[in-house]
Amino acid sequence: MQQFLESFLPAGPLVVFVFSIIPLMIILVYALFAIWLERKVAGHIQDRLGPMVTGGWHGWSQTIADLLKMIQKEDIVPAKADRFLFKMAPFIAFAASYAAFVAIPFSSGYIGSMIDIGVFYIVAITSLLSVSIIMAGWASNNKWSLLGAMRTAAQTVSYEVPTVVTILSVIIVTGTLNLMEVTEMQTGNAFLGFLPNWLIFHSPFMVIAFVLFFIASLAESHRVPFDLPESESELVGGYQTEYSGMRWGLFMLTEYADMLLLSLVGATLFFGGWNSPFGSFMDGPVWGAFWMLLKGMLLVFVMMWLRWTLPRLRVDQLMNLCWKYLIPLSFVNLVLIALWELIF
Amino acid sequence: MVKALTDIYTTFKSIFTGMGITFRHLFTRSVTVQYPQQRDVLPERVRLKLHVNIDDCIGCRLCERACPVECIEIGTIKSTDDDDLGETSTGHKKRLWVDQFDIDMAKCCYCELCVHPCPTDCITMVEDYEYSAYDRNDLILSFSDMTPEQIEEAGRKLEEEEEAKRRKKEEAMLARKKKEEAKAAAGEAGGEKPAGGGTGEASKDSDAESSRGADASGSGDADSDAEKAARRAEREARRAARKAEREAKKKSED
Structure with missing residues:
Protein backbone atom coordinates (compact mmCIF):
# COMPACT_ATOMS: atom_id res chain seq x y z
CA MET A 1 0.00 0.00 0.00
CA GLN A 2 2.74 2.41 1.00
CA GLN A 3 4.69 1.58 -2.14
CA PHE A 4 1.55 2.02 -4.19
CA LEU A 5 1.01 5.51 -2.75
CA GLU A 6 4.68 6.40 -3.23
CA SER A 7 4.36 5.60 -6.90
CA PHE A 8 2.19 8.65 -7.58
CA LEU A 9 2.64 10.94 -4.54
CA PRO A 10 5.86 12.96 -4.35
CA ALA A 11 7.13 13.52 -0.82
CA GLY A 12 7.53 11.12 2.08
CA PRO A 13 5.47 12.94 4.73
CA LEU A 14 2.52 13.28 2.36
CA VAL A 15 2.50 9.56 1.72
CA VAL A 16 2.51 8.90 5.45
CA PHE A 17 -0.29 11.40 5.93
CA VAL A 18 -2.51 9.89 3.26
CA PHE A 19 -1.64 6.44 4.52
CA SER A 20 -2.66 7.29 8.06
CA ILE A 21 -5.94 9.06 7.32
CA ILE A 22 -7.41 6.19 5.32
CA PRO A 23 -9.01 4.64 8.43
CA LEU A 24 -10.33 8.07 9.39
CA MET A 25 -12.07 8.36 6.04
CA ILE A 26 -13.49 4.88 6.53
CA ILE A 27 -14.67 5.75 10.06
CA LEU A 28 -16.32 9.00 9.00
CA VAL A 29 -18.18 7.48 6.09
CA TYR A 30 -19.06 4.47 8.19
CA ALA A 31 -20.33 6.66 11.05
CA LEU A 32 -22.59 8.61 8.70
CA PHE A 33 -23.94 5.36 7.34
CA ALA A 34 -24.15 3.54 10.68
CA ILE A 35 -26.08 6.30 12.43
CA TRP A 36 -28.57 6.32 9.58
CA LEU A 37 -28.71 2.52 9.66
CA GLU A 38 -29.21 2.52 13.41
CA ARG A 39 -32.20 4.79 13.05
CA LYS A 40 -33.58 2.68 10.25
CA VAL A 41 -33.11 -0.54 12.23
CA ALA A 42 -34.67 1.07 15.29
CA GLY A 43 -37.57 2.30 13.23
CA HIS A 44 -38.31 -0.91 11.43
CA ILE A 45 -37.96 -3.04 14.56
CA GLN A 46 -40.59 -0.81 16.15
CA ASP A 47 -42.76 -0.96 13.00
CA ARG A 48 -41.90 2.62 12.12
CA LEU A 49 -40.07 3.89 9.08
CA GLY A 50 -37.28 5.99 10.55
CA PRO A 51 -35.99 9.03 8.65
CA MET A 52 -37.73 9.21 5.28
CA VAL A 53 -37.54 12.76 3.96
CA THR A 54 -34.02 14.22 3.96
CA GLY A 55 -32.15 13.55 0.74
CA GLY A 56 -34.90 11.72 -1.05
CA TRP A 57 -34.42 7.96 -0.96
CA HIS A 58 -35.34 6.77 2.55
CA GLY A 59 -33.77 9.84 4.15
CA TRP A 60 -30.24 8.74 3.27
CA SER A 61 -28.70 12.13 4.02
CA GLN A 62 -30.33 12.58 7.43
CA THR A 63 -27.01 12.11 9.25
CA ILE A 64 -25.31 14.66 7.01
CA ALA A 65 -28.02 17.18 7.84
CA ASP A 66 -27.64 16.37 11.55
CA LEU A 67 -23.89 16.78 11.27
CA LEU A 68 -24.25 20.19 9.61
CA LYS A 69 -26.65 21.22 12.35
CA MET A 70 -24.26 20.00 15.04
CA ILE A 71 -21.33 21.95 13.61
CA GLN A 72 -23.34 25.16 13.83
CA LYS A 73 -24.31 24.64 17.45
CA GLU A 74 -22.93 26.75 20.25
CA ASP A 75 -19.98 25.26 22.07
CA ILE A 76 -21.05 25.51 25.69
CA VAL A 77 -18.62 25.05 28.56
CA PRO A 78 -20.29 25.09 32.00
CA ALA A 79 -19.18 27.98 34.20
CA LYS A 80 -17.79 25.82 36.99
CA ALA A 81 -16.31 23.16 34.74
CA ASP A 82 -12.63 22.48 34.44
CA ARG A 83 -12.27 24.11 31.07
CA PHE A 84 -9.10 22.43 29.90
CA LEU A 85 -10.10 18.88 30.80
CA PHE A 86 -13.65 19.47 29.60
CA LYS A 87 -12.46 20.55 26.18
CA MET A 88 -9.81 17.86 25.90
CA ALA A 89 -11.95 14.86 26.83
CA PRO A 90 -13.77 14.29 23.52
CA PHE A 91 -10.54 14.55 21.55
CA ILE A 92 -8.80 12.04 23.77
CA ALA A 93 -11.79 9.74 23.48
CA PHE A 94 -11.70 9.80 19.70
CA ALA A 95 -7.92 9.67 19.56
CA ALA A 96 -7.94 6.53 21.72
CA SER A 97 -10.47 4.84 19.53
CA TYR A 98 -8.79 5.97 16.31
CA ALA A 99 -5.33 4.97 17.44
CA ALA A 100 -6.54 1.40 17.85
CA PHE A 101 -7.29 1.17 14.13
CA VAL A 102 -3.55 1.18 13.46
CA ALA A 103 -3.32 -2.52 14.21
CA ILE A 104 -6.38 -3.55 12.21
CA PRO A 105 -5.60 -5.26 8.90
CA PHE A 106 -8.23 -3.79 6.58
CA SER A 107 -7.03 -5.94 3.72
CA SER A 108 -4.03 -7.99 2.77
CA GLY A 109 -2.60 -4.78 1.35
CA TYR A 110 -3.37 -2.36 4.12
CA ILE A 111 -2.55 -2.31 7.80
CA GLY A 112 -1.55 0.83 9.63
CA SER A 113 1.39 -0.72 11.38
CA MET A 114 2.65 -4.30 11.36
CA ILE A 115 3.36 -4.26 15.07
CA ASP A 116 3.88 -7.70 16.61
CA ILE A 117 1.80 -6.92 19.67
CA GLY A 118 -1.28 -5.88 17.63
CA VAL A 119 -4.11 -7.19 19.79
CA PHE A 120 -2.37 -6.25 22.99
CA TYR A 121 -1.88 -2.74 21.66
CA ILE A 122 -5.57 -2.47 20.79
CA VAL A 123 -6.66 -3.64 24.24
CA ALA A 124 -4.22 -1.25 25.87
CA ILE A 125 -5.03 1.84 23.80
CA THR A 126 -8.80 1.45 24.10
CA SER A 127 -8.42 1.67 27.89
CA LEU A 128 -7.63 5.32 27.27
CA LEU A 129 -11.27 5.70 26.36
CA SER A 130 -12.38 5.16 29.93
CA VAL A 131 -9.81 7.71 31.07
CA SER A 132 -11.31 10.26 28.70
CA ILE A 133 -14.81 9.46 29.89
CA ILE A 134 -13.82 9.92 33.51
CA MET A 135 -12.16 13.16 32.46
CA ALA A 136 -15.36 14.31 30.82
CA GLY A 137 -17.50 13.33 33.78
CA TRP A 138 -15.24 14.90 36.35
CA ALA A 139 -14.56 18.10 34.41
CA SER A 140 -18.28 18.69 33.78
CA ASN A 141 -18.78 19.31 37.51
CA ASN A 142 -22.18 17.66 37.33
CA LYS A 143 -23.50 14.84 39.45
CA TRP A 144 -25.05 12.90 36.58
CA SER A 145 -21.90 13.20 34.53
CA LEU A 146 -19.81 12.00 37.42
CA LEU A 147 -22.15 9.11 38.13
CA GLY A 148 -21.99 8.07 34.49
CA ALA A 149 -18.22 8.33 34.52
CA MET A 150 -17.95 6.25 37.69
CA ARG A 151 -20.15 3.59 36.16
CA THR A 152 -17.94 3.61 33.09
CA ALA A 153 -14.83 3.16 35.15
CA ALA A 154 -16.33 0.21 37.00
CA GLN A 155 -17.72 -1.30 33.83
CA THR A 156 -14.62 -0.94 31.71
CA VAL A 157 -12.28 -2.26 34.37
CA SER A 158 -14.55 -5.25 34.94
CA TYR A 159 -15.20 -6.13 31.33
CA GLU A 160 -11.63 -5.79 30.24
CA VAL A 161 -10.91 -8.99 32.10
CA PRO A 162 -13.20 -11.31 30.08
CA THR A 163 -12.27 -9.50 26.85
CA VAL A 164 -8.59 -10.01 27.42
CA VAL A 165 -9.01 -13.61 28.55
CA THR A 166 -11.07 -14.54 25.49
CA ILE A 167 -8.58 -12.81 23.23
CA LEU A 168 -5.87 -14.72 25.04
CA SER A 169 -7.63 -17.99 24.33
CA VAL A 170 -7.60 -17.14 20.63
CA ILE A 171 -3.97 -16.21 20.85
CA ILE A 172 -3.25 -19.69 22.24
CA VAL A 173 -4.47 -21.09 18.95
CA THR A 174 -2.80 -18.56 16.67
CA GLY A 175 0.45 -18.18 18.56
CA THR A 176 0.83 -14.57 17.47
CA LEU A 177 -0.50 -11.19 18.54
CA ASN A 178 -0.09 -9.65 15.12
CA LEU A 179 -3.54 -9.40 13.60
CA MET A 180 -2.19 -9.56 10.06
CA GLU A 181 -0.58 -12.88 10.83
CA VAL A 182 -3.72 -14.06 12.60
CA THR A 183 -5.67 -13.32 9.43
CA GLU A 184 -3.13 -14.94 7.17
CA MET A 185 -3.36 -18.06 9.32
CA GLN A 186 -7.05 -18.28 8.49
CA THR A 187 -6.42 -18.12 4.77
CA GLY A 188 -7.03 -21.48 3.30
CA ASN A 189 -9.55 -23.16 1.26
CA ALA A 190 -11.70 -25.08 3.59
CA PHE A 191 -11.92 -26.71 6.93
CA LEU A 192 -13.85 -29.99 7.19
CA GLY A 193 -14.27 -29.87 3.44
CA PHE A 194 -16.79 -27.06 3.15
CA LEU A 195 -16.24 -24.48 5.92
CA PRO A 196 -13.68 -21.72 5.49
CA ASN A 197 -10.59 -22.07 7.55
CA TRP A 198 -11.74 -19.56 10.13
CA LEU A 199 -10.91 -19.71 13.77
CA ILE A 200 -14.54 -19.87 14.84
CA PHE A 201 -14.75 -23.27 13.18
CA HIS A 202 -11.51 -24.38 14.79
CA SER A 203 -13.14 -25.94 17.83
CA PRO A 204 -16.49 -25.76 19.61
CA PHE A 205 -14.86 -23.75 22.37
CA MET A 206 -14.08 -21.02 19.88
CA VAL A 207 -17.80 -20.44 19.46
CA ILE A 208 -18.11 -19.97 23.20
CA ALA A 209 -15.07 -17.70 23.08
CA PHE A 210 -16.71 -15.62 20.36
CA VAL A 211 -19.96 -15.27 22.33
CA LEU A 212 -18.03 -14.20 25.41
CA PHE A 213 -15.95 -11.80 23.36
CA PHE A 214 -19.03 -10.32 21.73
CA ILE A 215 -20.81 -9.77 25.06
CA ALA A 216 -17.70 -8.21 26.54
CA SER A 217 -17.20 -6.01 23.47
CA LEU A 218 -20.76 -4.76 23.79
CA ALA A 219 -19.90 -3.69 27.31
CA GLU A 220 -16.60 -2.19 26.18
CA SER A 221 -18.26 -0.03 23.56
CA HIS A 222 -21.04 0.94 25.99
CA ARG A 223 -23.84 -0.37 23.85
CA VAL A 224 -27.23 -1.50 25.07
CA PRO A 225 -27.71 -3.60 27.23
CA PHE A 226 -24.53 -2.23 28.83
CA ASP A 227 -25.01 1.47 28.13
CA LEU A 228 -25.09 2.44 31.79
CA PRO A 229 -22.52 5.22 31.39
CA GLU A 230 -24.88 7.08 29.10
CA SER A 231 -28.31 5.79 30.11
CA GLU A 232 -30.28 8.64 28.58
CA SER A 233 -33.36 7.75 30.56
CA GLU A 234 -31.83 7.79 34.03
CA LEU A 235 -28.61 9.79 33.90
CA VAL A 236 -29.74 12.27 31.22
CA GLY A 237 -26.81 11.18 29.09
CA GLY A 238 -24.24 10.44 31.78
CA TYR A 239 -20.82 11.87 31.03
CA GLN A 240 -22.24 13.55 27.88
CA THR A 241 -24.75 15.63 29.84
CA GLU A 242 -22.90 18.93 29.65
CA TYR A 243 -21.58 18.48 26.15
CA SER A 244 -23.15 20.08 23.13
CA GLY A 245 -22.48 20.65 19.48
CA MET A 246 -19.45 19.10 17.87
CA ARG A 247 -17.87 18.01 21.15
CA TRP A 248 -20.89 15.87 21.83
CA GLY A 249 -20.70 14.74 18.21
CA LEU A 250 -17.16 13.53 18.81
CA PHE A 251 -18.39 11.33 21.64
CA MET A 252 -21.05 9.98 19.33
CA LEU A 253 -18.43 9.37 16.65
CA THR A 254 -16.24 7.65 19.21
CA GLU A 255 -19.05 5.33 20.21
CA TYR A 256 -19.64 4.29 16.63
CA ALA A 257 -15.93 4.04 15.89
CA ASP A 258 -15.59 1.83 18.94
CA MET A 259 -18.37 -0.40 17.71
CA LEU A 260 -16.63 -0.77 14.37
CA LEU A 261 -13.26 -1.34 16.01
CA LEU A 262 -14.48 -4.14 18.25
CA SER A 263 -16.49 -5.66 15.41
CA LEU A 264 -13.42 -5.63 13.19
CA VAL A 265 -11.32 -7.20 15.94
CA GLY A 266 -14.00 -9.85 16.35
CA ALA A 267 -14.13 -10.39 12.60
CA THR A 268 -10.35 -10.72 12.46
CA LEU A 269 -10.04 -13.06 15.42
CA PHE A 270 -12.97 -15.34 14.62
CA PHE A 271 -14.21 -14.80 11.07
CA GLY A 272 -11.08 -14.73 9.00
CA GLY A 273 -10.66 -10.97 8.68
CA TRP A 274 -10.19 -9.99 5.05
CA ASN A 275 -10.40 -13.59 3.85
CA SER A 276 -13.15 -14.38 1.41
CA PRO A 277 -15.69 -16.91 2.67
CA PHE A 278 -15.44 -18.66 -0.72
CA GLY A 279 -11.78 -19.66 -0.57
CA SER A 280 -9.81 -18.03 -3.35
CA PHE A 281 -12.95 -16.79 -5.09
CA MET A 282 -13.37 -12.99 -4.83
CA ASP A 283 -10.01 -12.72 -3.11
CA GLY A 284 -7.42 -9.97 -3.27
CA PRO A 285 -6.55 -6.69 -1.56
CA VAL A 286 -9.67 -4.77 -2.69
CA TRP A 287 -12.05 -7.66 -2.13
CA GLY A 288 -10.25 -8.17 1.17
CA ALA A 289 -11.22 -4.68 2.31
CA PHE A 290 -14.78 -5.38 1.18
CA TRP A 291 -15.03 -8.63 3.13
CA MET A 292 -13.42 -7.11 6.20
CA LEU A 293 -15.83 -4.18 6.28
CA LEU A 294 -18.79 -6.41 5.45
CA LYS A 295 -18.02 -8.73 8.33
CA GLY A 296 -17.51 -5.74 10.60
CA MET A 297 -20.79 -4.19 9.48
CA LEU A 298 -22.66 -7.44 10.05
CA LEU A 299 -21.44 -7.54 13.63
CA VAL A 300 -22.34 -3.85 14.01
CA PHE A 301 -25.79 -4.71 12.73
CA VAL A 302 -26.12 -7.46 15.34
CA MET A 303 -25.16 -4.88 17.96
CA MET A 304 -27.92 -2.58 16.73
CA TRP A 305 -30.35 -5.45 16.60
CA LEU A 306 -29.53 -6.30 20.20
CA ARG A 307 -29.89 -2.68 21.20
CA TRP A 308 -33.53 -2.63 20.14
CA THR A 309 -34.22 -6.01 21.68
CA LEU A 310 -32.76 -5.96 25.16
CA PRO A 311 -33.43 -3.70 28.13
CA ARG A 312 -30.60 -2.06 30.05
CA LEU A 313 -29.01 -3.95 32.92
CA ARG A 314 -28.90 -2.60 36.45
CA VAL A 315 -25.48 -1.78 37.87
CA ASP A 316 -25.51 -4.80 40.18
CA GLN A 317 -26.70 -7.06 37.35
CA LEU A 318 -23.91 -5.73 35.18
CA MET A 319 -21.31 -6.59 37.79
CA ASN A 320 -23.01 -9.90 38.47
CA LEU A 321 -22.88 -10.88 34.83
CA CYS A 322 -19.24 -9.94 34.52
CA TRP A 323 -17.76 -11.38 37.70
CA LYS A 324 -20.02 -14.38 38.24
CA TYR A 325 -20.53 -15.57 34.68
CA LEU A 326 -18.26 -14.07 32.05
CA ILE A 327 -14.97 -14.20 33.91
CA PRO A 328 -15.30 -17.78 35.23
CA LEU A 329 -16.57 -18.96 31.87
CA SER A 330 -13.79 -17.27 29.96
CA PHE A 331 -11.16 -18.82 32.23
CA VAL A 332 -12.69 -22.27 31.90
CA ASN A 333 -12.85 -21.74 28.16
CA LEU A 334 -9.21 -20.67 28.09
CA VAL A 335 -8.19 -23.91 29.80
CA LEU A 336 -10.38 -25.99 27.50
CA ILE A 337 -8.97 -24.37 24.37
CA ALA A 338 -5.46 -24.89 25.67
CA LEU A 339 -6.26 -28.57 26.26
CA TRP A 340 -7.75 -28.85 22.78
CA GLU A 341 -4.56 -27.40 21.36
CA LEU A 342 -2.45 -29.89 23.36
CA ILE A 343 -4.51 -32.90 22.31
CA PHE A 344 -5.15 -32.16 18.61
CA MET B 1 -23.27 -24.42 39.54
CA VAL B 2 -26.41 -26.05 38.19
CA LYS B 3 -28.28 -22.83 38.86
CA ALA B 4 -25.63 -20.87 36.99
CA LEU B 5 -25.90 -23.19 34.00
CA THR B 6 -29.70 -23.04 33.93
CA ASP B 7 -29.44 -19.26 34.27
CA ILE B 8 -27.15 -19.14 31.27
CA TYR B 9 -29.54 -21.35 29.33
CA THR B 10 -32.62 -19.25 30.15
CA THR B 11 -30.71 -16.05 29.43
CA PHE B 12 -29.69 -17.16 25.97
CA LYS B 13 -33.08 -18.66 25.30
CA SER B 14 -34.82 -15.40 26.17
CA ILE B 15 -32.29 -13.32 24.25
CA PHE B 16 -32.76 -15.42 21.12
CA THR B 17 -36.54 -15.37 21.52
CA GLY B 18 -36.38 -11.58 21.79
CA MET B 19 -34.07 -11.31 18.82
CA GLY B 20 -36.42 -13.50 16.83
CA ILE B 21 -39.30 -11.22 17.61
CA THR B 22 -37.37 -8.08 16.73
CA PHE B 23 -36.10 -9.69 13.55
CA ARG B 24 -39.63 -10.53 12.51
CA HIS B 25 -40.69 -6.96 13.18
CA LEU B 26 -37.74 -5.69 11.15
CA PHE B 27 -39.55 -6.97 8.07
CA THR B 28 -43.17 -6.43 8.96
CA ARG B 29 -44.93 -3.53 7.33
CA SER B 30 -44.55 -0.36 9.31
CA VAL B 31 -47.64 1.35 10.62
CA THR B 32 -46.33 4.84 9.90
CA VAL B 33 -48.56 7.17 7.94
CA GLN B 34 -46.34 9.54 5.96
CA TYR B 35 -48.56 12.37 7.03
CA PRO B 36 -48.42 15.27 4.61
CA GLN B 37 -48.41 12.91 1.64
CA GLN B 38 -50.64 10.20 3.08
CA ARG B 39 -53.64 10.71 5.29
CA ASP B 40 -55.64 8.35 7.40
CA VAL B 41 -59.27 7.93 6.56
CA LEU B 42 -61.09 9.70 9.35
CA PRO B 43 -64.00 8.15 11.21
CA GLU B 44 -67.44 9.31 10.19
CA ARG B 45 -68.24 11.39 13.24
CA VAL B 46 -64.92 13.11 13.88
CA ARG B 47 -65.04 16.33 15.81
CA LEU B 48 -62.34 18.55 14.42
CA LYS B 49 -63.49 22.02 13.51
CA LEU B 50 -66.76 23.91 13.70
CA HIS B 51 -68.33 25.35 10.63
CA VAL B 52 -71.40 27.56 10.36
CA ASN B 53 -73.52 27.85 7.26
CA ILE B 54 -74.43 31.46 7.95
CA ASP B 55 -77.17 31.49 5.28
CA ASP B 56 -79.15 29.09 7.43
CA CYS B 57 -78.56 30.76 10.77
CA ILE B 58 -81.62 32.35 12.31
CA GLY B 59 -79.70 33.89 15.20
CA CYS B 60 -81.51 31.90 17.88
CA ARG B 61 -78.39 31.63 20.04
CA LEU B 62 -79.15 28.06 21.11
CA CYS B 63 -75.63 27.01 20.29
CA GLU B 64 -74.21 29.90 22.24
CA ARG B 65 -76.19 28.81 25.27
CA ALA B 66 -75.26 25.14 24.85
CA CYS B 67 -71.53 25.79 24.76
CA PRO B 68 -69.92 24.76 28.06
CA VAL B 69 -66.81 26.84 27.50
CA GLU B 70 -68.49 29.88 26.02
CA CYS B 71 -66.50 29.94 22.86
CA ILE B 72 -69.37 31.03 20.63
CA GLU B 73 -70.33 34.67 20.47
CA ILE B 74 -73.38 35.75 18.49
CA GLY B 75 -74.69 39.22 17.82
CA THR B 76 -78.06 39.92 16.19
CA ILE B 77 -80.01 42.91 14.91
CA LYS B 78 -83.75 42.77 14.48
CA SER B 79 -84.82 43.18 10.92
CA THR B 80 -87.27 45.92 10.02
CA ASP B 81 -90.72 45.28 8.61
CA ASP B 82 -89.74 46.29 5.10
CA ASP B 83 -86.79 43.88 5.00
CA ASP B 84 -87.31 40.32 3.97
CA LEU B 85 -84.39 38.10 5.03
CA GLY B 86 -85.88 35.08 3.37
CA GLU B 87 -86.07 31.58 4.67
CA THR B 88 -83.46 29.00 5.64
CA SER B 89 -83.06 25.82 3.67
CA THR B 90 -85.05 24.08 6.40
CA GLY B 91 -87.95 26.51 5.93
CA HIS B 92 -87.48 28.67 8.98
CA LYS B 93 -88.25 32.35 8.60
CA LYS B 94 -85.25 34.53 9.24
CA ARG B 95 -86.12 37.50 11.42
CA LEU B 96 -82.75 38.60 12.68
CA TRP B 97 -79.67 39.93 11.05
CA VAL B 98 -76.71 37.91 12.39
CA ASP B 99 -74.04 40.58 12.47
CA GLN B 100 -71.58 38.54 14.55
CA PHE B 101 -70.97 34.81 14.74
CA ASP B 102 -67.54 34.20 16.25
CA ILE B 103 -66.26 30.83 17.37
CA ASP B 104 -63.01 30.76 19.30
CA MET B 105 -61.50 27.42 18.30
CA ALA B 106 -58.76 27.96 20.87
CA LYS B 107 -61.38 27.68 23.59
CA CYS B 108 -63.48 25.01 21.89
CA CYS B 109 -63.45 21.66 23.67
CA TYR B 110 -64.87 19.74 20.70
CA CYS B 111 -67.82 18.43 22.69
CA GLU B 112 -70.23 18.97 19.79
CA LEU B 113 -72.94 20.10 22.22
CA CYS B 114 -73.61 23.16 20.08
CA VAL B 115 -74.33 21.11 17.00
CA HIS B 116 -77.38 19.25 18.28
CA PRO B 117 -79.60 22.10 19.51
CA CYS B 118 -79.42 23.99 16.20
CA PRO B 119 -82.94 24.09 14.73
CA THR B 120 -81.66 24.65 11.21
CA ASP B 121 -78.60 22.35 11.36
CA CYS B 122 -76.38 25.19 10.30
CA ILE B 123 -73.56 24.60 12.80
CA THR B 124 -71.60 21.44 12.07
CA MET B 125 -68.26 19.74 12.66
CA VAL B 126 -66.18 19.52 9.49
CA GLU B 127 -63.19 17.39 8.57
CA ASP B 128 -60.52 20.02 8.75
CA TYR B 129 -57.76 19.63 11.30
CA GLU B 130 -55.02 21.76 9.80
CA TYR B 131 -55.88 25.16 11.15
CA SER B 132 -53.14 25.82 13.67
CA ALA B 133 -52.05 29.44 13.84
CA TYR B 134 -49.20 31.49 15.18
CA ASP B 135 -51.51 34.00 16.82
CA ARG B 136 -54.21 32.92 19.22
CA ASN B 137 -56.55 35.48 17.69
CA ASP B 138 -56.28 33.77 14.34
CA LEU B 139 -58.19 30.86 15.84
CA ILE B 140 -61.31 32.97 16.27
CA LEU B 141 -63.44 32.06 13.30
CA SER B 142 -65.89 34.72 12.14
CA PHE B 143 -68.78 33.37 10.14
CA SER B 144 -70.97 36.44 9.74
CA ASP B 145 -71.01 37.57 6.13
CA MET B 146 -72.24 41.08 6.87
CA THR B 147 -69.99 43.97 6.03
CA PRO B 148 -69.62 46.78 8.55
CA GLU B 149 -71.68 49.01 6.23
CA GLN B 150 -74.48 46.49 6.14
CA ILE B 151 -74.41 46.17 9.92
CA GLU B 152 -74.56 49.93 10.25
CA GLU B 153 -77.37 50.09 7.73
CA ALA B 154 -79.36 47.40 9.51
CA GLY B 155 -78.82 49.09 12.86
CA ARG B 156 -79.84 52.48 11.45
CA LYS B 157 -82.96 51.10 9.83
CA LEU B 158 -83.97 49.37 13.03
CA GLU B 159 -83.40 52.56 14.97
CA GLU B 160 -85.46 54.56 12.50
CA GLU B 161 -88.26 52.06 12.61
CA GLU B 162 -88.29 52.00 16.37
CA GLU B 163 -88.22 55.76 16.40
CA ALA B 164 -91.15 55.84 14.01
CA ARG B 235 -107.00 44.92 13.47
CA GLU B 236 -110.40 43.40 13.85
CA ALA B 237 -110.51 42.54 10.20
CA ARG B 238 -107.13 40.89 10.42
CA ARG B 239 -108.21 38.92 13.48
CA ALA B 240 -111.32 37.79 11.72
CA ALA B 241 -109.34 36.76 8.68
CA ARG B 242 -106.94 34.78 10.80
CA LYS B 243 -109.82 33.14 12.62
CA ALA B 244 -111.38 32.16 9.33
CA GLU B 245 -108.11 30.81 8.10
CA ARG B 246 -107.66 28.77 11.24
CA GLU B 247 -111.11 27.36 10.97
CA ALA B 248 -110.58 26.51 7.36
CA LYS B 249 -107.37 24.76 8.22
CA LYS B 250 -109.09 22.85 11.00
CA LYS B 251 -111.81 21.80 8.63
CA SER B 252 -109.37 20.61 6.03
CA GLU B 253 -107.49 18.66 8.68
CA ASP B 254 -110.69 17.05 9.86
Missing part, protein backbone atom coordinates in the same frame (compact mmCIF):
# COMPACT_ATOMS: atom_id res chain seq x y z
CA LYS B 165 -93.09 53.34 16.08
CA ARG B 166 -92.40 55.23 19.23
CA ARG B 167 -93.53 58.45 17.62
CA LYS B 168 -96.70 56.77 16.44
CA LYS B 169 -97.35 55.42 19.88
CA GLU B 170 -96.75 58.78 21.42
CA GLU B 171 -99.05 60.39 18.91
CA ALA B 172 -101.68 57.79 19.62
CA MET B 173 -101.37 58.39 23.33
CA LEU B 174 -101.49 62.07 22.77
CA ALA B 175 -104.59 61.67 20.64
CA ARG B 176 -106.32 59.49 23.22
CA LYS B 177 -105.50 62.00 25.89
CA LYS B 178 -106.88 64.82 23.81
CA LYS B 179 -110.02 62.84 23.07
CA GLU B 180 -110.56 62.14 26.74
CA GLU B 181 -110.01 65.76 27.50
CA ALA B 182 -112.45 66.68 24.78
CA LYS B 183 -115.00 64.21 26.10
CA ALA B 184 -114.59 65.54 29.57
CA ALA B 185 -114.95 69.05 28.24
CA ALA B 186 -118.04 68.04 26.26
CA GLY B 187 -119.58 66.39 29.32
CA GLU B 188 -118.92 69.49 31.28
CA ALA B 189 -120.38 71.66 28.58
CA GLY B 190 -123.46 69.39 28.28
CA GLY B 191 -123.97 69.58 32.01
CA GLU B 192 -123.80 73.36 32.05
CA LYS B 193 -125.82 74.15 28.97
CA PRO B 194 -127.77 71.27 27.42
CA ALA B 195 -128.61 70.99 23.64
CA GLY B 196 -124.98 71.73 23.00
CA GLY B 197 -122.85 74.14 21.09
CA GLY B 198 -119.88 73.69 18.72
CA THR B 199 -118.13 71.09 20.86
CA GLY B 200 -121.21 68.92 21.10
CA GLU B 201 -121.56 68.91 17.38
CA ALA B 202 -117.93 68.06 16.95
CA SER B 203 -118.13 65.09 19.21
CA LYS B 204 -121.19 63.87 17.42
CA ASP B 205 -119.35 64.27 14.15
CA SER B 206 -116.45 62.23 15.32
CA ASP B 207 -118.72 59.48 16.56
CA ALA B 208 -120.35 59.33 13.22
CA GLU B 209 -117.01 59.21 11.50
CA SER B 210 -115.70 56.41 13.70
CA SER B 211 -118.77 54.31 13.08
CA ARG B 212 -118.48 54.91 9.36
CA GLY B 213 -114.90 53.60 9.18
CA ALA B 214 -111.70 54.83 7.70
CA ASP B 215 -110.74 57.47 5.25
CA ALA B 216 -111.10 60.95 6.63
CA SER B 217 -107.73 62.30 7.55
CA GLY B 218 -106.38 65.70 8.28
CA SER B 219 -105.49 67.59 11.39
CA GLY B 220 -107.09 68.10 14.73
CA ASP B 221 -108.53 65.76 17.38
CA ALA B 222 -111.29 64.50 15.11
CA ASP B 223 -108.70 63.22 12.63
CA SER B 224 -106.63 61.40 15.26
CA ASP B 225 -109.76 59.77 16.49
CA ALA B 226 -110.58 58.66 13.02
CA GLU B 227 -107.14 57.22 12.60
CA LYS B 228 -107.43 55.23 15.78
CA ALA B 229 -110.77 53.90 14.77
CA ALA B 230 -109.41 52.92 11.39
CA ARG B 231 -106.59 50.98 12.98
CA ARG B 232 -108.97 49.23 15.30
CA ALA B 233 -111.11 48.19 12.40
CA GLU B 234 -108.12 46.97 10.52
